[in-house]
Amino acid sequence: MNLEILGISVLWTFLFGYIVVGAIDFGAGFFNAYSLMTGKQRILTKVIQRYLSPVWEVTNVFLVFFFVGIIGFFPKTAFYYGTTLLVPVSFGVILLAIRGSYYAFETYGARGHKGYSFMYGLAGLLIPASLSIVLTISEGGFIEMVNGNPVLDYWELFTSPLTWSIVVLSIAATLYISAVFLTWYANKAGDREATKLLRKYALIWSLPTIVTAGGIIFELRKHNPDHYANIQTFWPMFLISFILFVGTVYLLLKKQQYGWAFALLVGQFAFAFFGYGASHYPYLLYPYLTIYDSFTNPAMAISLVVAFILGLCLLIPSLFLLLRLFLFNKDYVRGKEDHHA
Amino acid sequence: MGNEEAVFYSRVLTELTLSFHILYATIGVGVPLMIMIAQWVGIRKNDEHYILLARRWARGFVITVAVGVVTGTAIGLQLSLLWPNFMELAGNVIALPLFMETFAFFFEAIFLGIYLYTWDRFENQKKHLLLLVPVAIGASFSAVFITMVNAFMNAPQGFDIVDGELVNINPIIAMFNPAMPTKVAHVVITAYMTAAFVLAAIAAFRLLKGSDHIYHKKALFLTMKVGLIFAIGTAMIGDFSGKYLAEYQPEKLAAAEWHFETQENAPLLLLGIMDDGEVKYAIKVPFGLSLLAHNNPTAEVIGLDQFPEDEVPPLYIHYLFNIMVLIGMWMVFLAAWFWIGIKRGWKSVTTRWFRWLIVLGGPLSFIAIESGWWLAEVGRQPWILRHIMRVEDAATTSGHVDLMLILFALLYLVLGIGSIVVLRRMFRNNPVERELEDRHTEKGGDVH
Ligand code: HDD
Ligand code: HEM
Ligand code: HEM
Numbered sequence: 001m002n003l004e005i006l007g008i009s010v011l012w013t014f015l016f017g018y019i020v021v022g023a024i025d026f027g028a029g030f031f032n033a034y035s036l037m038t039g040k041q042r043i044l045t046k047v048i049q050r051y052l053s054p055v056w057e058v059t060n061v062f063l064v065f066f067f068v069g070i071i072g073f074f075p076k077t078a079f080y081y082g083t084t085l086l087v088p089v090s091f092g093v094i095l096l097a098i099r100g101s102y103y104a105f106e107t108y109g110a111r112g113h114k115g116y117s118f119m120y121g122l123a124g125l126l127i128p129a130s131l132s133i134v135l136t137i138s139e140g141g142f143i144e145m146v147n148g149n150p151v152l153d154y155w156e157l158f159t160s161p162l163t164w165s166i167v168v169l170s171i172a173a174t175l176y177i178s179a180v181f182l183t184w185y186a187n188k189a190g191d192r193e194a195t196k197l198l199r200k201y202a203l204i205w206s207l208p209t210i211v212t213a214g215g216i217i218f219e220l221r222k223h224n225p226d227h228y229a230n231i232q233t234f235w236p237m238f239l240i241s242f243i244l245f246v247g248t249v250y251l252l253l254k255k256q257q258y259g260w261a262f263a264l265l266v267g268q269f270a271f272a273f274f275g276y277g278a279s280h281y282p283y284l285l286y287p288y289l290t291i292y293d294s295f296t297n298p299a300m301a302i303s304l305v306v307a308f309i310l311g312l313c314l315l316i317p318s319l320f321l322l323l324r325l326f327l328f329n330k331d332y333v334r335g336k337e338d339h340h341a
Numbered sequence: 342m343g344n345e346e347a348v349f350y351s352r353v354l355t356e357l358t359l360s361f362h363i364l365y366a367t368i369g370v371g372v373p374l375m376i377m378i379a380q381w382v383g384i385r386k387n388d389e390h391y392i393l394l395a396r397r398w399a400r401g402f403v404i405t406v407a408v409g410v411v412t413g414t415a416i417g418l419q420l421s422l423l424w425p426n427f428m429e430l431a432g433n434v435i436a437l438p439l440f441m442e443t444f445a446f447f448f449e450a451i452f453l454g455i456y457l458y459t460w461d462r463f464e465n466q467k468k469h470l471l472l473l474v475p476v477a478i479g480a481s482f483s484a485v486f487i488t489m490v491n492a493f494m495n496a497p498q499g500f501d502i503v504d505g506e507l508v509n510i511n512p513i514i515a516m517f518n519p520a521m522p523t524k525v526a527h528v529v530i531t532a533y534m535t536a537a538f539v540l541a542a543i544a545a546f547r548l549l550k551g552s553d554h555i556y557h558k559k560a561l562f563l564t565m566k567v568g569l570i571f572a573i574g575t576a577m578i579g580d581f582s583g584k585y586l587a588e589y590q591p592e593k594l595a596a597a598e599w600h601f602e603t604q605e606n607a608p609l610l611l612l613g614i615m616d617d618g619e620v621k622y623a624i625k626v627p628f629g630l631s632l633l634a635h636n637n638p639t640a641e642v643i644g645l646d647q648f649p650e651d652e653v654p655p656l657y658i659h660y661l662f663n664i665m666v667l668i669g670m671w672m673v674f675l676a677a678w679f680w681i682g683i684k685r686g687w688k689s690v691t692t693r694w695f696r697w698l699i700v701l702g703g704p705l706s707f708i709a710i711e712s713g714w715w716l717a718e719v720g721r722q723p724w725i726l727r728h729i730m731r732v733e734d735a736a737t738t739s740g741h742v743d744l745m746l747i748l749f750a751l752l753y754l755v756l757g758i759g760s761i762v763v764l765r766r767m768f769r770n771n772p773v774e775r776e777l778e779d780r781h782t783e784k785g786g787d788v789h
Contacts, residue, residue, distance in 0.1 A: 057407075075430070075431075078432055087741050087744075100411040101411050104404055303437050307440055326455075
């Protein structure tokens with residue numbers, strides 16, 4: 001394995017991490033707001049808050065890690081993506097800012113404030129939509145070179161069915177991932193009512209997720225035939241992903257083994273995400289940028305890898321401690337302990 | 342929108358985001374240390390007041406962290422969005438500390454979550470305090486790493502440019518550039534100082550607003566004492582920063598000091614105004630500048646005459662420099678007065694007007710932080726990377742920066758107001774007197 005592939009694999013893994021923890025987080029915020037509006041907050045809010053409160057800041061760092069890392073390993077992306085993404089990413093950042101800060105305002109400062117909850121619930125749902133545009137753009141066809149500078153064609157972008165299917169997928173997947181995780185969490189907390197409601201949400205959102213995911217592959221055939229052809233060669237990964245999806249839904253329907261249901265779901269998304277990533281190789285941006293012509297110098301690459309390994313030695317035990325104290329601690333999950341500052 | 346406009350708006354947006362982020366980031370760096378000190382004192386003296394102090398600061402801290410995190414994410418992305426050419430080059434050479442910064446954030450975020458949710462969970466209080474150590478380290482190291490990047494912009498090294506290609510890249514040499522030691526030290530210690538004086542201002546304000554509780558008096562004494570130490574450190578390291586400038590960025594020092602001609606025995610100019618290229622009403626301290634720059638009253642100090650006109654930074658940074666230094670001196674004086682006054686039982690330090698001066702110290706420290714950064718950044722103009730890349734060559738070519746500027750300005754307005762409203766409400770609804778009482782009844786009515 002060369003350094004280019006190592007670099008992109010690490011970054012892709014962190015992006016995957018962000019997508020999973022972020023989706024749980026954003027979806028939870030949305031369900032929380034929704035339950036406030038429909039008067040079901042009694043059922044859901046406690047479960048959601050117990051999980052979210054200690055971890056929300058960690059979620060954000062996954063994203064920061066990804067975008068700082070990509071500039072480090074592939075500095076040319078700053079030129080292509082930096083110039084063209086000003087508008088979509090700025091919107092994403094503004095939503096992230098509203099979502100993050102109002103989440104903290106509501107949780108630590110003004111518990112139960114409806115306006116704040118509503119704001120971060122809605123913002124959370126729009127974040128995946130606005131950030132997923134980056135994936136759409138990476139498929140090529142939306143960026144043109146004008147006088148040596150990349151320019152984004154908004155009309156083309158917003159009239160493309162590909163864009164909108166990816167947006168829908170991002171929203172559906174967010175709600176689906178979040179609902180499955182929270183079903184498990186609520187079940188662990190021994191909260192029957194919440195489990196029941198969240199299981200229902202999970203089942204509702206499973207279908208749109210799989211349908212749009214399939215639809216996107218189909219649309220790529222028109223939009224980017226090269227990529228479509230590549231995807232064909234990775235068909236086993238997508239098949240496994242689908243089987244895992246069926247497994248999750250089966251367990252949910254049977255009302256058993258919610259922990260496994262969530263594990264299968266992570267597997268489903270991992271196979272699809274890495275299959276997609278592998279078929280995208282070697283392009284970072286069709287057709288201008290590959291991981292090879294944008295890669296940094298060897299000195300920087302090696303020092304980044306070393307820093308990464310040292311960093312992991314610090315992070316993994318810490319993350320483990322966090323999970324042990326809050327996710328796997330029965331008393332905490334059940335709400336028997338409250339030691340908030 | 343032409344490129345000139347894009348450059349202009351990119352600058353304004355960068356200025357805005359950084360000036361806003363730095364307020365919260367400074368608190369983020371300094372306050373964990375203050376919480377640690379208070380909790381430590383509380384455990385050592387077995388004094389519940391200090392522990393409650395730590396706890397209440399920690400609660401407020403979460404709100405400022407949240408805004409710090411989201412605005413930091415904004416500036417992190419904006420660097421690539423607004424300055425793509427700069428980031429492409431910088432990514433090749435100085436990405437290492439940026440990358441390490443994310444680990445510092447990670448570390449801080451994880452332990453902050455744990456710390457906040459484990460109050461009273463451990464029998465041994467010291468274990469809980471131990472969880473705060475990584476938070477404080479993570480926060481301070483975020484500042485260290487990002488300031489290394491900024492130092493690199495002022496004194497780039499660790500690479501060569503041959504025919505427009507970057508060669509001989511050495512990320513470690515780039516990190517440990519000449520601007521790094523003084524810059525990092527000054528930034529970190531000013532954050533500690535500011536946090537101490539901001540918390541002191543809050544304590545003084547409570548005392549002024551009628552609460553006469555010993556809790557606030559303890560808080561005030563602790564924060565002012567710590568503030569004094571850091572203020573003295575700030576002035577000393579600030580002096581080193583001046584010496585660094587004299588050696589490596591003489592044009593910045595000369596512009597900040599309105600020092601036009603290279604000369605020996607150079608005087609220091611304080612305040613004054615510029616009238617048609619002539620300085621008026623300034624206070625002249627003989628030999629001052631030579632002393633500041635080289636520790637030697639007769640040393641030669643390079644003036645602006647040594648630089649081509651288009652490489653001279655804007656002269657208004659003189660005022661920024663003066664504001665920062667005057668505030669620095671004033672805070673040392675005020676804190677020393679308070680400390681000696683308390684020890685000696687002077688009446689003056691418990692008067693209302695003195696407490697108002699302490700309250701004023703909080704905002705003043707923030708003003709010093711802002712003027713310091715503006716001095717440092719504007720003083721680097723016209724360069725984004727000194728002597729390598731100019732600002733106008735670094736900016737985006739996108740035509741929508743003006744619209745984004747408006748949106749972000751609105752965002753910061755919402756965040757700024759929101760954080761103040763929430764903080765006020767948080768502490769008003771739960772005054773310390775009530776919380777102390779609740780705790781006692783809790784203890785008295787022990788049912789376990
Ligand atoms: C509470 C805030 C505060 C206070 C009281 C002071 N400073 Fe400062 N100063 C900063 C906050 C700051 C800063 C925000 O941290 C800066 C901006 C960029 C940097 O490196 O540090 C800075 C920059 C800065 C620079 C420019 C460094 C550069 O561009 O590389 C110099 C020469 C000084 N300071 C010198 C002083 C002196 C002689 C002070 C005397 C008391 C002083 N500062 C007080
Ligand atoms: C957080 C405190 C900081 C503040 C308040 C601040 C303030 C400013 C200001 C006022 C400018 C505009 C100068 C002008 O246009 O005349 C500027 C420019 C800039 N700063 Fe900073 N800065 C800070 C830290 C940093 C750091 C740590 C970095 C790098 C990692 C950085 C990167 C830049 C860049 C890329 C520009 C744009 C180019 C330029 O105008 O020179 N800044 N900053
Ligand atoms: C160009 C300059 C800067 C960039 C790109 C930047 C980037 C960031 C980012 C991405 C975050 C959010 C991290 C997270 O998700 O947890 C953040 C937060 C933070 N930044 Fe900045 N930052 C800059 C300037 C500074 C400076 C100059 C300081 C210190 C003096 C600083 C100190 C902090 C701290 C302590 C936090 C953690 C949040 C908090 O505790 O309030 N940053 N920054």
